[in-house]
Amino acid sequence: MLLPSFDMLGTKLYPVLDWFIPQSIKAEMESLRRARMFLISHLFGPFLGHTISLYILFIDPHPDWAWYTFFGIITLFWAFPLALKATGWYVPLALMSVQNLIFTILWGCYHYGGTSSPLIPWVITVPLLAFFYLGSGTAIRAYVLSIIVVNLAAFYAIYSLGNGFPQHVPLDQLSGLGLVSMVCAAVYVAMMALYYANIVDSQSELEREVKKRMETAQRLRSATEEARHANQAKSEFLAKMSHELRTPLNAVIGYSAILLDEMKNDANADRRKDLKKIHNAGKRLLKLITDLLDLSKLEAGKMDLFVERIEVRPLVEGVIDEFREQLAESGNHLMLECSANLTVEADQIKLRRAIADLLSNAIKATTDGKISIRVTADLEWLCVTVTDNGDGIDAETLPLLFEAFKGSDEETSSKYADIGLGLPVSQLLCRLMGGAITAVSKRNQGSSFTIRVPVKVNAAGRTFGVMPGAIPSAADAKPTILIVDDDRCVLEVTQQFVAAEGFVPLVAASVAEALAILATHRPNLILLDVLMPERDGWEMLQSLKHDPRTADCPVVMLTVNEDRERSLALGAAGHIVKPLTQRALSQAMAAAGIQSLDGPGGASRREAA
C-alpha cells in the first residue's frame, strides 16, 4: 500500500471512529467513509484550532469576550462526534458543522486582523471539508454555498454598521500568528487529503480486483461454452462412428451366419470352427462398440428413461432364449425362478440389457456348472439375482469389474476377457433407474450378481415410498398429482399433503423423470419445482405448455422463488412459495379448478393439519 502508516492508523483508529458511527451509516461503504472523515476532522481538527486560540492567548494574556467565544466555538466541534453517536443524524450535523466552521473562521478574521487577518487561509478549508463530509450533490452545493454567502453577508453587515474591524490585539503583534495559522491549516488540509488519497487508492484497487474477477468469469464462461461444444461434437462423432462401424459389422455377422447355416452339414469341421470364430469376434466387437456409445451417453447424462409396464417372466425368458446356444456350448444347466404374472413398471430395454449382461458373464465364468436366475419382488424393489458356481472372483478384484477399462488382474481379465464395458454400463443403467447392481463372489466358489431396481409392483396394496420414475399401480384408477422436485425431503412431505387431499402422489426427482411419467400417464395436476439441476422448472413448464398433449394439464409452481408473474406468464395455474402448507395446496388446487377429494385418511389428516 501507498501509505503504510495509514494502514496502521486504519486498524487502530477505525475501531475508535466506528464506535461513534450508527449502524445505518455503516451499512453502506460510501457513507461509512464520509462519516469516518467527519470524525477524523472533528476529533483532530480542534487541536489545530486551539493551537491558534492559545497562540492568541499567548500574545494577549488578558483576553476579552471575543477570545472566549472563539475558544468556545472551536471546542464545540468536539461535541459533534458525540451528537452523531447519540442521534445518528449525519447530514444535519454535517451541515451544522460547516456552519460552525465558517462562523468560527469569520469570527477569528473579524476580531483578529480583519481583511488582513492571518486566519483568512482557513476559509479554503470550508468548501473542502463540506464536500468531503457531504459529497458533491447539487443540493449540497447549494446549501454549502448559501451557508458561506449568508455568513459573509452577516459579517459584512456587522462591519458596515459598526466602525470597521475591532482591534483586540494590535495588528503588528499578529504577524507571528500568520505562520502558526498557515502551518495549522496546511496540516489540517494535508490530514484530510491523505485520508482521501488513501480511499481513492483502495477504491481503484478494488475496481482493479473487480475487473480482474469479471475477466476471469468471462474466460470461464467461454471455456465452459467451448467444453460444451466439444462434448457435443464428441457425442455426435461417437453416434456417427458407431453407426458407420455397425454397418460393415452387420454384414460380417450376417453373412458369416448365412455361411454357418449353409455349412451345417459340411464335413470339414475346422472350416466351420474358423468361421464361427469370425462370427463370434464380430458379435464381440459389436457389443463393445454399443457399450462404448452407451457409456459416453450415460456419462454425458443423455440417456433417458422410458418407463412402461413390463411382464417380467417373458422378459427374462426372452433373455435366456438369446443365450440358449452359448448355454449349450458351455455345458451349463440353467434354472429360472420367477412367478408367472409379475408385472412391474420400468424401462424394459435397460432392464433387459442388465439381465443379459449378468447372464452372459455367468456363462463365460462357468463351464459344466449351474447357473440360476431368481426374480423376486416386494412392494418397492425388483431383484434379479444371477448366481453361478463357476470360477468366482477375489473380493479385491470384484469392485474393479464395475469400473470401465479397469478389468482386473491379468488372470481374471483373461478369464473375463469378454466382459469389457458390460458391467460398468449395466451398473450405470441400473443407477439411472434408481437402483444398483451388487455382487458377492468367492474364488472357486462362484459368484452372485443382483440387480435391484425400484419398481411399482402390480399387487394389492400400495406404497408412497419415493421412487423416481415409478408410478403407483393405484394411479390407473384414482386421480393423481405429479410432484417434481429434486429434493427428496420436499418430495416426501409434499406426498403427504397430496395424499391428504385424496390424490395419489406421483413423484419425479428430475424433469427427465417427470417427462418419462407424463409419456404414459396424465396427472390431474403437476406441482413443479423451479431450481433443479440440468433442466429447470421454467423450461419444463414451457415445454409442457407447448406440447398439445400436456398443454391443458394445470401446473402449479412450488418454489422458493417469488417470481409469481413469471409463473403465470408462462402458463402456470398457480404459484406457491415454499414451504408448502396444506392450506396453500388446497387453495392452489381450488384456483386451478380441482376439487379436493376425501380419500382414505384425507379428511382426518386435514383436520389434524
Place this chain on the structure above:
Amino acid sequence: MAKILLVEDNEENRDMLGRRLSRAGFFVCYACEGATGIRIALSETPDVILMDIALGENAMDGWEATKQLKANPKTADIPIIALTAHALSTDRQKSIEVGCAEFDTKPVDLDRLLRKINACLAARSAA
C-alpha cells in the same frame, strides 16, 4: 407363404437379411428408401414390413414412411417392425408413438426377429 417387405438402404444388409428371411421361409420384397417402401407396400400388400429407420441423407426416413403407411387406410393394418441401429436410445419410445407394432435393433439377432415377425403374423390373423 407370408410376404415381408424389407425397407433398408444398405445393400449388403438388405441382401444379407433378405437371404436369411428367404431361407426362413418368407417371400421377401425390397425397397431402398421410404417413398419406394410406401409404393411397394401399396402394390404388394405385404403381411409384415421391416422398416429401417435411417435411410440415407436425402431420402424419406423410416419414421415418416411409417406415419404415412399408418395414415393410409389401405396399409394401416400392416404390422411394421422398426429396425434401428441403437438399442438404448429413445427410438423404442418413438417407434411406439408412430405406430410400429414392434421394434428391434441392428444387427439383427435372426431368431429374435423371427419370433417378433411370427408374433405379428399371429396377432394379425387373430384380428
